Amino acid sequence: MNPTTIRKQKVPRVMIAGIASGSGKTTMVCAILQEFKKRSLSLAACKCGPDYIDLMFHRAITGAKTANLDLYFTPPEVVREILYQNGVGTDITIIEGVMGYYDGMQLGKDTASSYDIAKQTETPVILAVSCKGMSLSLVAIVKGVLEFRKDSNIQGILLNGISKEMYERIKPIVEEETKILVVGFLPPLSNFRLESRHLGLVTPDEIEDLQDQLDYLSEIARESIDLDAILGIAKNAPELEIGEITNIDSCDRNEPNVKIRIGYAYDQAFCFYYQENLRMLENMGATLVPFSPLRDTELPDNLHGLLLGGGYPEVYAKQLADNISMRKSIKEAIGLGTPCIAECGGFMYLHERVQGKDEEWYEMLGVIKGDCYKTKKLVRFGYVTLTAKEQTRYLDKDEIIRGHEFHYWDSTNTGVHFTATKTSSDLSYPTIHAKDNLLAGYPHLYYHSNPRFVKRFMKMCSKRLEI
Template sequence: MKRILIGGTHSGCGKTTVTCAVLAALKARGLTVSSFKCGPDYIDPMFHSSIIGADAHNLDSFFCDDNCIRQLLWENGKNADISVIEGVMGYYDGADGRGSAHSVAAITDTVSVIVLDCKGSGESIGAVMKGFLTYKAPNNIAGFIFNRLPARLVPMAERLCTEMGTEYFGCMPPKSPSIESRRLGLVTAVEIADLREKTAELGRLAEENIRLDRMIEVSERCFPEFTEQKLHRICADNSPKIAAAADRAFCFTYSENISLLKRLGCAVEYFSPMDDEKLPDNCRGLILSGGYPELHAKKLAANSSMRECIKTAINRGLPTIAECGGFMYLHDSIRTSDGTEYPMAGVIVGTAFETDRLQRFGYVTMTAGRDCLLCGKGESFPAHEFHYWDSTDCGADFTAAKSDGRSWKCVHATSALYAGFPHLYFYSDVRLAERFAAACAAYGGK
């Protein structure tokens, strides 16, 4: 199975731009490409999907054990001509040895190519290269792609690679198109009007400047053994319909979460809290994912029929998962940066409001303080947070703990509700999905 990981020296070095360029070039060659993103990320996979025309996937070694990582890569990449995995942050950055691009490369025995940003640098890039090549061994690093490298410095980059016994896989020129960002990460794919033109140009530049044939050549390696995780259909006698929010306001959904629910026997129907008048008919579960409800608060507020429909359904016991932006939507109101307060669904008494700093960031371990929809009292599972927004009532039914010992109360949880800022990844503990599916199957549509 051909696979290659594109890592980077740090966040902002151009990993996503280079990955999109490589994906576009491979797609233009007529290859079937599968794509993956290391770590807990929603936005990068959206760009991947827009280029390859299929779902992109996540590989997270903090959430999943080695066997699960290998299975997810195999299941979602086995039918492709090549799989391209984008790293996260700097190549070695993670949490206690897990969660990094390096760990995913090691677990899956995947060759890695490191993106190095050359803006404002000359031969000093050699020191960075040497550091990455020698910091850990083995490291799976086959070579480098030099981002924003002037043509006059290409011979220098090639020489440095030769001297260090690594490969020069090419470069991207200084004035290549790039993917815009906002403080929560990259601007989403649907927000870039000329995305098709940009990615086509990136693909052309990759074909001209990156040694794609060599990348394909080194990508073929034997796949590590794994034991297939068997799942039992929770919904053997019916297929309960789960309504999943999916529009410009609610766009942070792991494709693995949806596919796992389907494997358990659920049907999933997407809807728009912005544009639809009500929930899909006969739904027996609800997922309100994260996203950017604050950017669309006016339109969400104007859709009073949907707000009332969701409030009524949840108050009647519809099994519901609401994460981050979805949790914000369930409040009485959202207060935007200009001080305007927009009415929302009114399930959570309180207001979601913007702050001027990052409130939570990174992996957490969630421990339930009571029996609830997803787990029993005292049970734990991993999750992640990344938000500048806060709430007058974040909930107190779970304790979130960081690896450094910090902890705090969060989440509103009942026998039918999980609502809070922390995001869930079902493959971190498949019991989360199994219990949610079982609750949906048992719900009688009161």
């Protein structure tokens, strides 16, 4: 995966990072994106780390491409290429940080942190600081963050949850003490709040008045944030150094006249997909066909592959169970040999029964023998390296792919064909069903961590054209 030809490309970009989770990063990014959209700027957005839902809000605002940037999943040159492909030709890419600025994938290390991504991509950073319960102490905290790494690349500060009067008093003090420009603030927002549930924020489709709330945010941002300063910081970002990365398009493309149709479940129950995964399939010649296990009565015609992504099947368990014709359609397709990748929520859907959020039990597809049940805490949370324990149609024995787990439900039959190894500990455990045409398990897979996995899936799908 070494670059063969280094080139530099102009990609205006800035990262909004926080001192901690809850600093207001997502709200600030949404406010800035919405106001830039009203200025008719062309926009792109990225998220540090493996989160899906923040990017769903970014897409709902901009209508533009989004991407995850993750240095655990892929090396720096691939992260830079993904950032370039997502943002090339736009006026600005806003990158939302993850957790605290220096918080990496392991305790005590900044590896794969927002800081690490900013460093590897030479992206200027604006630090979001929650001001709740502080005045002068916030200066001390900001100075500590600035000085913790000499190459922090923090070029601006945004203050969150502070009144206009207090902002006008504290802004010159912060700038004098830190020598960093304070580019604005958000006051306490009485009419805007992003609701959460057990897997994080509710999705944009579930917020009926989302556009009204975004317009409200935009009005606030217009008055309280120096958007021209943020745009200037982004436009002064160094050219992005990228190369011809072999794992971006390493898989053979299909001939243009060969149309592999891959159906992917997409509705309120199934909506967690890495956009880079979907784009990789499209780049390799696939036509992606969305369908709804909640509303559609059967699968679309002429599908050669299936994706059942993550989401909230436990919230919509009754509706999924009641859609008997769709359950039958998917089960028949898998039984007839249609290649299928099912992750987390999609994996749960394949079981015999799922315990709903209401703690009632609902019948599902029965492709996988066993039940999925509610637990009281996060199960096997975090990054995993997945190693095939035996030869499968997706991975060779001892071959790896990387992914992430985040779920409160567990299974009586999690699978045994792969071994999952945690990055944050020595813990390892069996997981994944990888038999014949089916690959299903709790981990969300990141295709760029092993493009050969995708090539094999596409090859299986292409064979369905012959049937």
